[in-house]
Amino acid sequence: MLLYIHIPFCESKCPYCAFGSLVGQKDKFKAYFKALIKDFDSFSKDLAGVKFETVFIGGGTPSVVDAALYEELFLKISPFLEKEAEITSEANPNSASFEWISKMKEFGLNRLSMGAQSFYNDKLKMLGRTHDKSAVFKAVEAAKKAGLKRISVDLIYGTALDNKERIKGEVAAIKSLNISHASAYTLTLEEGTPFQNRLELSKDDEALARLVKDELENVGLKRYEVSNFGDICRHNLGYWQGKEYLGIGAYSVGFLGGARLYAPKSLNQYLASPNSRQKEVLSSDDMVLERLFLGLRSCVGVEIKSLPNAWQEKAQTLINEKKLEQRGDKIYAKEYLLADELALYITL
Ligand SMILES: C[S@@+](CC[C@H](N)C(=O)[O-])C[C@H]1O[C@@H](n2cnc3c(N)ncnc32)[C@H](O)[C@@H]1O
Ligand code: SF4
CATH class of the missing domain: 3.20.20.70 (Aldolase class I)
Known part of the structure; x- marks a missing residue:
């Protein structure tokens, strides 16, 4: 963690x-x-x-x-x-x-x-x-x-x-x-x-x-x-690997048990109740989407099998066009600057 x-x-x-x-x-x-x-x-x-x-x-x-x-x-x-x-x-x-x-x-x-x-x-x-x-x-x-x-x-x-x-x-x-x-x-x-x-x-x-x-x-x-x-x-x-993290402090964000935990975005509120959190449960679709965007922007890459079938087909097109590279069971953006565009193409 x-x-x-x-x-x-x-x-x-x-x-x-x-x-x-x-x-x-x-x-x-x-x-x-x-x-x-x-x-x-x-x-x-x-x-x-x-x-x-x-x-x-x-x-x-x-x-x-x-x-x-x-x-x-x-x-x-x-x-x-x-x-x-x-x-x-x-x-x-x-x-x-x-x-x-x-x-x-x-x-x-x-x-x-x-x-x-x-x-x-x-x-x-x-x-x-x-x-x-x-x-x-x-x-x-x-x-x-x-x-x-x-x-x-x-x-x-x-x-x-x-x-x-x-x-x-x-x-x-x-x-x-x-x-x-x-x-x-x-x-x-x-x-x-x-x-x-x-x-x-x-x-x-x-x-x-x-x-x-x-x-x-x-x-x-x-x-x-x-x-x-x-x-x-x-x-x-x-x-970027999607590991869990504990966030402490005003304005901090954590990610534990599949949920994002938001601390108060006000110093006084935080001082009054430092352990209060707003919880946002992430669906498995949200998580796949996030892993796709973060993975393509970095050396972490994305496990191709973690993607829905339709997205895997789109990813294959990008591999054929040499915009994505497949190494083992993962895909990587050849050019990180284009990662968001590539991820968007895969998901649309
Ligand atoms: C929390 S600050 C780092 C440490 C310290 N507060 C400082 O500024 O010296 C994090 C970094 O985010 C970057 N940053 C913040 N706002 C930005 C913006 N609007 N556009 C681009 N980079 C930004 C800056 O490079 C900054 O150093
Ligand atoms: S306002 Fe503070 S946190 Fe933001 S860049 Fe300036 S020194 Fe860093």
């Missing part, structure tokens, strides 16, 4: 971001961590014999919270961890200090995912980021100095400021960091964010997306999912 822990706090709110996070709220950090423990406890009585193979602390920005506050939480979850569990935290360059990373590593952290977004200061400014590129270099250095071997950076591309030369520059900066992983996302103009209608800020250019892949692969970070490159994040792989 996998464990996801959501930390819904940020130093500032980026205008493109729709993740569940709030600015400020420092006076509630302690109460939030108490609630997380209550939340975990309420599940842990049903977790006899369960071991987590991965933990992912995401947000929001986990690094805005003092590392000391994580200690009790780590003590709580440690009896439930597999021996070689992968423990990742997201972090922001402004707050991922050497001290924070070192303390988190003492507690068990062995992977860091840093929100870099870009190595061009004008693009960082356009994205509303409050750090410059030097802060990213500094934070990655701090992570290395703290002894972390598995470091990833997030990049956003497909903005109005991107072009071929700049993509090469972004990847050259990633290469110079000598890290094991990168995630590269195209800018999405999310509903309900200040960027929602700012069409002029994005540049939807397939050639740039292909260049991102080619350049990252040229520096040794091989694509294993549409947006992910390098040494495989076992936690995300688990999601």
Whole structure:
């Protein structure tokens, strides 16, 4: 099983971001961590014999919270961890200090995912980021100095400021960091964010997306999912493989016993009742559909026999057209960027 822990706090709110996070709220950090423990406890009585193979602390920005506050939480979850569990935290360059990373590593952290977004200061400014590129270099250095071997950076591309030369520059900066992983996302103009209608800020250019892949692969970070490159994040792989996951924290989502469990999407509601969940039972059709989309977007692939007969025939057509590849009893998208289109074709 996998464990996801959501930390819904940020130093500032980026205008493109729709993740569940709030600015400020420092006076509630302690109460939030108490609630997380209550939340975990309420599940842990049903977790006899369960071991987590991965933990992912995401947000929001986990690094805005003092590392000391994580200690009790780590003590709580440690009896439930597999021996070689992968423990990742997201972090922001402004707050991922050497001290924070070192303390988190003492507690068990062995992977860091840093929100870099870009190595061009004008693009960082356009994205509303409050750090410059030097802060990213500094934070990655701090992570290395703290002894972390598995470091990833997030990049956003497909903005109005991107072009071929700049993509090469972004990847050259990633290469110079000598890290094991990168995630590269195209800018999405999310509903309900200040960027929602700012069409002029994005540049939807397939050639740039292909260049991102080619350049990252040229520096040794091989694509294993549409947006992910390098040494495989076992936690995300688990999601794409359809493994069960426990989610704790406000805004978190879990997947247990064939149902999705949604925690409150409000900090105050969560603090008042940390273990309340809205349950959505997934039908077997929903699950097959989800496995098809997630499997084709990644190196996980899809077991052809898990698909209804009509879909298997459509998949065969795509195999004949060399858009899908069959290896053993699984099918894979030859080009992850087209995965959603291929999945849609199979299901229609
Ligand atoms: C929870 S944040 C990561 C950590 C930290 N909060 C930070 O931003 O530095 C997850 C990642 O999602 C990506 N992201 C968020 N909103 C996005 C959007 N609208 N379009 C593309 N990528 C987005 C960013 O790359 C971001 O680093
Ligand atoms: S991108 Fe990261 S720092 Fe910015 S608002 Fe979203 S979660 Fe917070």
